[in-house]
Amino acid sequence: MPAHQPIGKATMKQKVADRMQGISAFYVMELLQRAKQLEREGRDIIHMEVGEPDFPTPQGVIDAGRALLKTGDVKYTAAAGLPELRGSIAEHYRRQYGVRLDPARVFVTPGASGAFLLAFGISLNPGEHVMMADPCYPCNDNFVRLFNGHTHFVNVGSDSEYQLTADLIAQHWRPNSKGVLVASPSNPTGTLLNGEDLKGAIDQVHELGGCFYSDEIYHGLVYDRPAMSALAYSDDAFVINSFSKFFGMTGWRVGWLVVPEDFVEAAEKLAQNIFISTPTHSQYAALASFTEENLAELERRRLELKARRDFLYENLLRLGFKIACKPEGAFYVYADCSAFTDNSFDFARNLLEQEGVAVTPGRDFGEYLANKHIRFAYTASMDRMAAALIRLERFICR
């Protein structure tokens, strides 16, 4: 802005920041609001759009939260999190992946949302690009935009199981690329990178001198083979995870970020400033996640989700949806609905209006073939899904 510009109302500074032009609300919110309105009018809506299972938080975790509250002592914790929780998370990596991790690299955050804020806040400069798959989770791009970075979307299809590969990364890397974000299991596709491909992608990014951001928030929710952590292959990856999905603690808002050694000091400083700390009662409750009893309960839930996955997957195929890659993780099926429509948003809206089934249209996850895809979440019970499938069948046969 030139120094001679007149001062006064004419400058219109009281306006929304430019970055907000590129940050969109989730399209599904429009459907969700309509769904709620229909519910208020007495309609029965089956929710297959929601990214949280119908399970309550496990009892042991609830009990730990209540016990902490009983003390009344809900003070700030250290900005990086309770030392015992950071230690438990590091121990989780040893047990689950055979990875030795210094707890000093673990930062407890307000959900994975906080982990993304921290990761990009300490690493991304304005104007730098982060490479991501299209389709992917919509917030990822918006975190990059928050810091005035740019997302470089790379179209991915079933040939790479909807994942970025070392080849794709090399091919699309640009001078202003800062790094690459990979999510395995992926939202919306539920696909995994196998260990070798994950290692290949990490090595490629690091060879290019970039940052590797590994979104592992659906780890544990895998049904055919384990998901590998980026930490198994590199000490220089940023790893985002949370207690929300596998551990069943969505509303508690507690996640974590693992940073490379060189970023520990920056993460410590930024966490102090932008969070003060992560909810104290949630952190104490999360500590109870790693008990044998709780892990057994989570295994029962995983098996339930696996059964739901199989049921939904098979029935969607039967109805004529195309599913190029059987989802192996998370709780989503990303289904090609082009046999029925060339506009998946309209399909979703009409399905809601006519049959009271809420799903998420492809455009919430990007642009590439978005109009041909619908994301179904198997976060509803078998009974509810069975009812939804009857309605869905009636809808597409209409």
Added chain:
Amino acid sequence: MPAHQPIGKATMKQKVADRMQGISAFYVMELLQRAKQLEREGRDIIHMEVGEPDFPTPQGVIDAGRALLKTGDVKYTAAAGLPELRGSIAEHYRRQYGVRLDPARVFVTPGASGAFLLAFGISLNPGEHVMMADPCYPCNDNFVRLFNGHTHFVNVGSDSEYQLTADLIAQHWRPNSKGVLVASPSNPTGTLLNGEDLKGAIDQVHELGGCFYSDEIYHGLVYDRPAMSALAYSDDAFVINSFSKFFGMTGWRVGWLVVPEDFVEAAEKLAQNIFISTPTHSQYAALASFTEENLAELERRRLELKARRDFLYENLLRLGFKIACKPEGAFYVYADCSAFTDNSFDFARNLLEQEGVAVTPGRDFGEYLANKHIRFAYTASMDRMAAALIRLERFICR
């Protein structure tokens, strides 16, 4: 970055973001770590550096949190917060300040930290300046830096009760100024802007076309006269507040942001993306803050803090500290220690080492006369403060 720059490790992209060079850890953290070490060695440390009172969370709030947890139903809430909590906050403005506020302008956030993130995220472009008082709370500047803005510090002294005024704002406004942040009661000085001066500052900023950010997180903790909300004078102010301080819910992480009508849509979009939602159990607990019973308990606490303020203020004067403005709010005394030292950081460090009393050195709050000032928090009990004052007297008479 020029397009011809070679790709490869030489680009060293895996490095900390530039903004982090300007974001500092709180200096008091160094003292705090030393204090903890001394405590581990068996020393008794009196904490007068901590920004949270020794009171537990009020019982009614605890009970509400526990009741919610008992249901196990700790799911995500709407991104902007529970509708009933947004309504209660709007009602709080009616009761407390006689202000009518549309709940649609209220966004529940993860603490005031989340409110600052949201406020600057939706309004501040890289390179724009935000004016603030020096001294002020250190995170404020760092939120601005997070979004690659710049903080324009204006030295304030006792002549303006450590507050920015309409005149100071007009005098220091620059073409790239985006807005002005004011905190009343102020941290570290505990001073208030009276209603007329607050209105004058708001009007001045709006006349200049800028954004007025009003940090009201210590509202309610006032001992001589009420603090006025910016909302009493303008519908176009951003107001940051929280349940942490007055309501005694620090570790719960629940605050709020009130935005001007024109920013509602942007705030809704950004909150969805960067928070998903504020901790559910904390929101339900916060709902219990507005009961008559709880407000009566908070009034008892306010009177206790007032007594502490008077006790600390009078004793610091007696010992030879200079306090230009008697603090009227928050729980801090910002005392001039130049009778004893010309380096308040060394003073704080030596006081900790020799007498086991932890305080915050002025440099945590800016540069202006920082070496002459110490912030004492009266968040410790009368007995502990009395003990601290004996030690302090011994220290300065040594």
